[in-house]
Every structure is written in structure tokens, then in C-alpha cells.
Amino acid sequence: MAATWLNDAVFYEIYPQSFFDSNGDGIGDIPGMTQKLDYILSLGCNALWINPCFDSPFKDAGYDVRDYKKVAPRYGSNEDLIHFFREAHRRGIRVLLDLVPCHTSEEHPWFRESCREAENEYSHRYIWTDSCWTQPQGIPFVGGEAPRDGCYILSFFKSQPALNFGFGNPTASWQQKAGSPATLETREAIWDVMRFWLEQGCDGFRVDMAGALVKADTPDQAYTQAVYRDLRQRLDRDFPEAALVAEWNVPKHSLNCGFDMDFYLSWAGNGYHSLMRNYDPADYPAGPDRSYFKADSGADPMHFLAEYLPNYLDTCGKGLWCFITGNHDTTRPRFNLTPEELKIAYSFLFTMPGAPFLYYGDEIGMRYRRLPNKEGGFNRTGSRTPMQWTGGKNLGFSQGAPEALYLPVDPAEDAPTVQAQEADPNSLLNYTRAVIALRHSRPDLQARSPFQVYFAQPGSRLLAYRRGKLLCVVNPGRETLALELDRPYAPLFTQGQAELSGNTLAIQGFAVLTPRG
Ligand code: GLC
Numbered sequence: 001m002a003a004t005w006l007n008d009a010v011f012y013e014i015y016p017q018s019f020f021d022s023n024g025d026g027i028g029d030i031p032g033m034t035q036k037l038d039y040i041l042s043l044g045c046n047a048l049w050i051n052p053c054f055d056s057p058f059k060d061a062g063y064d065v066r067d068y069k070k071v072a073p074r075y076g077s078n079e080d081l082i083h084f085f086r087e088a089h090r091r092g093i094r095v096l097l098d099l100v101p102c103h104t105s106e107e108h109p110w111f112r113e114s115c116r117e118a119e120n121e122y123s124h125r126y127i128w129t130d131s132c133w134t135q136p137q138g139i140p141f142v143g144g145e146a147p148r149d150g151c152y153i154l155s156f157f158k159s160q161p162a163l164n165f166g167f168g169n170p171t172a173s174w175q176q177k178a179g180s181p182a183t184l185e186t187r188e189a190i191w192d193v194m195r196f197w198l199e200q201g202c203d204g205f206r207v208d209m210a211g212a213l214v215k216a217d218t219p220d221q222a223y224t225q226a227v228y229r230d231l232r233q234r235l236d237r238d239f240p241e242a243a244l245v246a247e248w249n250v251p252k253h254s255l256n257c258g259f260d261m262d263f264y265l266s267w268a269g270n271g272y273h274s275l276m277r278n279y280d281p282a283d284y285p286a287g288p289d290r291s292y293f294k295a296d297s298g299a300d301p302m303h304f305l306a307e308y309l310p311n312y313l314d315t316c317g318k319g320l321w322c323f324i325t326g327n328h329d330t331t332r333p334r335f336n337l338t339p340e341e342l343k344i345a346y347s348f349l350f351t352m353p354g355a356p357f358l359y360y361g362d363e364i365g366m367r368y369r370r371l372p373n374k375e376g377g378f379n380r381t382g383s384r385t386p387m388q389w390t391g392g393k394n395l396g397f398s399q400g401a402p403e404a405l406y407l408p409v410d411p412a413e414d415a416p417t418v419q420a421q422e423a424d425p426n427s428l429l430n431y432t433r434a435v436i437a438l439r440h441s442r443p444d445l446q447a448r449s450p451f452q453v454y455f456a457q458p459g460s461r462l463l464a465y466r467r468g469k470l471l472c473v474v475n476p477g478r479e480t481l482a483l484e485l486d487r488p489y490a491p492l493f494t495q496g497q498a499e500l501s502g503n504t505l506a507i508q509g510f511a512v513l514t515p516r517g
């Protein structure tokens with residue numbers, strides 16, 4: 001584990017097309033991101049994850065890469081990105097780019113070559129069956145579209161053919177064993193991309209669909225793990241401070257093969273989901289919301305702990321399983337939680353182990369909006385709208401015509417903005433800053449400091465956990481509850497009501513306590 005800077009890292013995720021438009025064409029861009037670095041610093045964030053900003057036909061918002069080594073012209077140039085790295089570093093901010101290793105765009109030159117009838121260098125860069133009549137079983141594929149006689153396998157949308165990292169357990173002659181020469185060439189090609197950007201100054205990568213590299217892998221994904229173990233060795237040799245975060249959500253695999261971090265993703269029914277998004281978006285707000293952080297849900301944190309604890313204990317000391325406020329694929333947490341509820345949720349997210357990730361706009365509680373599909377976003381589109389900076393034109397996102405914007409800004413009269421919340425000491429923005437500052441000020445609250453449950457019980461809204469010698473207590477409900485403490489404490493940080501009398505804490509909201517005496 002080389003990247004020591006992760007100990008105190010707080011990440012901010014930027015969706016580049018929606019962050020800040022510097023030239024009035026309606027699309028966020030890299031010079032715009034550079035202009036906003038001081039704002040990011042003011043949040044207390046010292047690391048960034050930038051969604052894909054590479055040349056692309058944008059059928060999946062840039063996750064369909066056409067040229068890994070070229071910044072998409074709509075965002076600027078490679079020089080702009082290199083300048084951005086420099087300006088970020090000058091402020092002590094690290095930058096992770098998004099690496100998409102499982103697939104490319106169907107317009108990538110590698111794929112164009114791979115589609116040719118005549119055998120060439122790229123024939124096995126993707127996964128093809130040996131005739132167009134041989135159809136892969138149980139894997140999405142396309143047949144009959146290319147001159148080449150074969151079907152090719154898809155990784156996500158139709159526009160995203162799967163790169164060939166082979167099969168763990170090949171069952172047909174067209175399936176290559178993971179680790180065979182053609183699959184090693186794919187690995188080299190991805191390493192070449194990583195090295196290219198690391199040499200330009202990026203600090204690592206968020207790895208897209210990290211667990212999906214090798215098809216028909218073993219249950220513990222041994223062949224996929226082998227690829228990352230190799231890449232990690234190369235990083236340790238050439239870029240020892242580089243960090244990798246996986247979009248995998250299987251920390252016992254990802255943190256075992258060289259990832260510094262994995263995301264605790266929002267998967268229906270899982271532990272994280274039960275905290276923040278335990279409702280049916282189709283009938284919300286008519287239907288029930290059983291999220292732990294919803295004030296009136298009555299929910300306890302047991303479902304979350306039953307998943308989190310064993311994974312945490314399994315991977316403790318190996319790497320970080322990271323909490324997110326949301327991301328470009330989830331609904332915004334403000335969809336179902338009020339700003340006051342968000343304050344309690346963020347208190348928890350920013351005092352848990354791992355490196356927390358704040359999705360742009362969640363610090364002001366930007367809303368989720370039901371919008372028509374944009375660039376393959378579908379239901380995700382509503383979480384990808386322009387950042388709301390001011391009360392001015394296009395909420396300060398762009399000087400362009402409103403019709404030219406990547407997505408419309410929030411038309412609500414009370415649309416939250418940075419400007420309005422800067423001026424309000426009780427705003428979600430200023431609260432988020434305070435919680436992040438608290439984390440920076442206390443090594444006990446940082447990434448690798450020990451975590452232990454102090455109190456949780458079926459049917460109880462209370463959750464108390466130790467971080468190092470500190471005690472964090474959460475009660476997201478409306479009723480004040482009593483918690484017996486094991487020794488005298490003094491309050492270090494409180495939100496809502498938190499009163500100590502003797503060794504009893506009466507709490508509604510959130511508190512961090514420090515041992516006294
Ligand atoms: C990941 C990305 C998502 C993208 C998909 C395919 O899940 O987060 O936005 O559509 O991979 O690359």
C-alpha cells in the first residue's frame with residue numbers, strides 16, 4: 001500500500017460536463033474545473049475523481065472511450081488537463097482519472113481494426129466467436145454488423161464491445177484463456193494508457209467495472225485479481241504514490257489484488273442502500289422510505305452492520321472500503337432526504353473508515369430531477385445536471401444560451417446554490433465543510449483509524465461507534481434517546497441535541513465525544 005496520502009484524503013467527484021462551463025458553449029470543461037479548484041479546497045476536499053474526459057462519441061457519457069490518450073475536444077485539450085493537474089497539485093489536491101478497461105467505444109480504432117476480415121494486430125483485442133453463427137451463451141453480443149465472420153461480446157451498452165482479458169474457464173474454442181498472449185496484449189495496452197496519464201501528472205485512477213475484466217472467472221475472481229496484481233506491481237515500481245479505487249464493491253477481492261480502495265456502492269438491498277436509498281424510486285414519494293437516515297423511517301442500522309462489519313473486519317489493514325454521498329449513477333441523496341437529514345447522513349459518512357467521496361452538488365443538496373435521457377444516462381440523467389453556483393444566469397454554470405446547456409439547470413425557485421449557502425451559517429454547505437474539517441483535525445476519524453461498534457440494537461434508532469478513542473453517536477430519528485456511556489466524555493462536535501449528564505448522553509442528531517480525564 002503505497003499511497004500514504006490516502007490516510008487523510010477526502011474526495012470530490014466531478015462530472016466534467018456539468019461542473020463549470022468556462023467558454024459559454026453550454027458544456028462544462030477542464031478550464032472551468034481549474035477555475036473552481038479554490039472552491040473545492042474550501043470544502044476541505046484534497047482529492048478528486050474526474051469522470052471520463054476522453055475523446056468519445058458519448059453514447060454512455062464518455063464511458064465509451066474512442067481515444068484513451070486524448071481529452072475530448074468539448075472539455076479542452078491535453079494541455080488543459082496537464083495544467084489542471086499542476087494547479088491542483090499546487091493546492092495539495094490529487095487527481096484520479098477514470099480508467100475504463102473492460103470496453104471501448106465501438107468507434108475506437110482498435111475495434112475498427114478488429115472488425116476487419118483479414119487477421120491483424122487487433123483481431124483478438126476484443127472477444128469474438130469463430131463464426132457469426134456461433135452465438136455466445138448467456139453473454140450479450142452483436143452479430144452480423146461487421147465484415148468479420150463472428151459475433152462480438154458486449155460489456156455494457158451495444159456501443160461498448162468488451163476488451164479481451166480472456167476467460168477463467170474457457171468452454172469453447174473461440175474463448176481464450178486469461179493470461180494467454182492476446183489477453184496479455186490487452187493488459188499492455190491498458191498499462192500503456194495508465195502510464196501515459198501518470199507521466200502527465202495524474203495521481204491514479206478510478207477503475208470502471210473493475211470486477212468484470214475476465215469472463216467466466218472463478219468464484220473468487222482469481223484471474224481478474226491476477227491482472228490487477230500485475231498492474232499494481234508495475235505501479236509500485238514506477239509510480240509508488242499512485243492510487244487505485246475500484247468500482248467493484250467486493251472489498252475482499254479488490255483490496256486483495258492491489259486496489260487501495262473500493263467503493264461501497266448503492267446496490268438495491270445492500271447495506272449502504274438501506275442507509276440512504278431504501279425506497280422505490282418508481283413510486284417515490286408516495287411509497288414508504290425505510291432508509292435509516294430518513295427521520296421518520298423507524299429503521300435501525302442492523303442490516304447495514306450485518307454487511308459492513310464482516311467486510312470491514314475481513315479487509316481491515318488491507319485497504320479502504322469507501323463511502324459515497326452518491327455518484328453519477330445513483331439518485332441524489334437529496335431526492336429523499338431533507339437538508340437536515342442529509343446533515344446527519346453526512347456526519348456518519350465523513351466519520352467512517354475509508355476515504356469518503358462527495359459527489360459534486362451533494363454538498364448543497366442538489367435535487368434529483370426526472371429528465372429525458374441524455375447520452376445514455378436514462379434514469380441517471382437527473383443526477384447529472386449542472387452545478388448550481390449562483391442565483392444568476394443558468395445558476396452561474398454557463399454564460400451560454402439556456403437551450404445550449406448540457407442539461408437544464410434546476411428551475412425551482414428555491415434551487416440550492418453555493419452563493420446562497422455560503423451566506424447561511426446553517427446551510428448544508430457550511431455543515432459539510434465543518435464535518436470535513438473535523439475529520440481533518442482528528443486522526444482518530446481518518447481512513448485507517450480503528451472502527452468498533454459501541455451500540456446498535458434491533459429496533460433502535462441509535463448507532464454509536466468508536467473511531468480510535470473517539471465515540472461517534474448517531475440518532476437520525478426525531479425522538480431524543482438516552483445512551484449509557486462507559487466512562488466520562490466531553491462533547492467535541494454536535495449537531496441537533498446532545499446533552500451529557502453524568503455518564504448518560506441524551507441525543508437527537510449526531511455527536512462526537514472525546515474521553516474526559
Ligand atoms: C460504470 C459507470 C457507469 C457506466 C458503466 C459502463 O458503472 O459508473 O456510468 O455507464 O460503468 O462503463
Ligand code: CA
Nearest residue numbers: 021023027029
Ligand atoms: Ca465549455
